[in-house]
Amino acid sequence: MATTKEVKKNPQELSVEEKLKALFQLQTMLSKIDDIKTLRGELPLEVQDLEDEIAGLNTRIERLKGEIAELKTSIAGKKVEIEAAKSSISKYKEQQDNVRNNREYDFLSKEIEFQTLEMELCEKRIREFSEQEKEKNEEVEKCTTKLEERAKDLEAKKGELDEIIAETKQEEELLRDKAKELETKIDPRLLQSFKRIRKNSRNGLGIVYVQRDACGGCFNKIPPQRQLDIRSRKKIIVCEYCGRIMIDPELAGVTSEAKTDMTKEKTTRKRKLTTEA
Ligand SMILES: [Zn+2]
DSSP states (O other): OOOOOOOOOSTTSOOHHHHHHHHHHHHHHHHHHHHHHHHHTTHHHHHHHHHHHHHHHHHHHHHHHHHHHHHHHHHHHHHHHHHHHHHHHHHHHHHHTTOSSHHHHHHHHHHHHHHHHHHHHHHHHHHHHHHHHHHHHHHHHHHHHHHHHHHHHHHHHHHHHHHHHHHHHHHHHHHHHHHHHHHHHSOHHHHHHHHHHHHHSTTOOSEEEOBTTBOTTTOOBOOHHHHHHHHHTSSOEEOTTTOOEEEOTTTTTOOOHHHHHHHHHHHHHHHHHHHHO
16 A cells, blocks of 8 residues: 555545544454454354254254165065065965976976075065164264264353353444444545455554554564654555554554553463463
8 A cells, every 4th residue: 555645625534643543443443352252262163163063963863864764664665575475485385285297386396486585585685674774773873972962062162152242242342333433434445455454464453553663563663754754644654564554652542662562461461361261
């Protein structure tokens, strides 16, 4: 982003100084919202993961139950086939007692042999299907146990998250409202580049104040003329190294550098603790 000259087309439009001030205030709001998000940490993601896993397990159990029902139907079918073969066999055996010749007797023997083989084949299938049914039932049991565990985990995590949200919701909404209001005051192009810088920066800062003659974002020294430009508050000055917008400490509401260094350290430590917990 190049330096923008102050152009006052509209009397309602903010001066560069006011814009910078609004931008810095906006960043303070956004950083606070980020802190709230850090407090929630991985919880929203963990809840989502658990919900997905539970949905997956439910689908799997439903599918297995469907397959078990199919196997039961197949087993019942094979049992019917066995009964049919049995009655054929007894019918052929009866007929064998009344045959007129050997050829007829042999023909019936072959039929009996064939039906016996059919019966054996059906029994073999029933054993296979029963085995599959048993395996699937075991899987259903395993999935159900897992499902119950995950449901318990979900309940706990959701409770934890709901609690944090309840505690921080009001604060967050207030911050979001204030941030939105500030955003309407800043012209869209400046806001867009600020947001882009902020997004690309590891510490989430798009606007920084000068600290010990250096950029407060990347700590590269600022040439004296640029420092003067920054103090004049007439132009938007960006750091030539990191691209962050730079303002003087007074505009940021900072009175002494020593004090800010202390508070900054405190917030970093606090943030570190939250992420570690
Ligand atoms: Zn910089």
